[in-house]
Amino acid sequence: MKSVCYYTVAILCVVAFVLVFGGSQLCTAAVTCSPLELAPCATAITSSSPPSAICCGKLKEQRPCLCKYVKDPNLQKLVNSPNAKKVASTCGSPFPSCSS
Secondary structure (H helix, E strand, O other), rough: OHHHHHHHHHHHHHHHHHHHHHHHHHHHHHOOOHHHHHHHHHHHHHHHOOEEEEEEEHHEEEEEHHHHHHHEEEEEEEEHOOOHHHHHOOOOOOOOOOOO
16 A cells, blocks of 8 residues: 555656646747747837737747847847837736846
8 A cells, every 4th residue: 555655656746847847848849939929019019008918928928939039139129128028017927037
């Protein structure tokens, strides 16, 4: 009976480990980085309009890609703008800290 209990605990620990340490990588790997996915946010970023639910969903989906966009000379000004950061904050998905 004890060996079954230890076996069950071991399996639960492995599952928990995969969910905690591997889950984020699995989700990140599924994201296709494309700045065009953020098109629903264009109005909110370039004006004072609030972001739509679609914009917020896309922003959260593209979050793993934001550092790549920040480093792209063609996207830097738009992505680094105060409005872009405001939109991200309003959506509950603040910009990640990007290392140079």
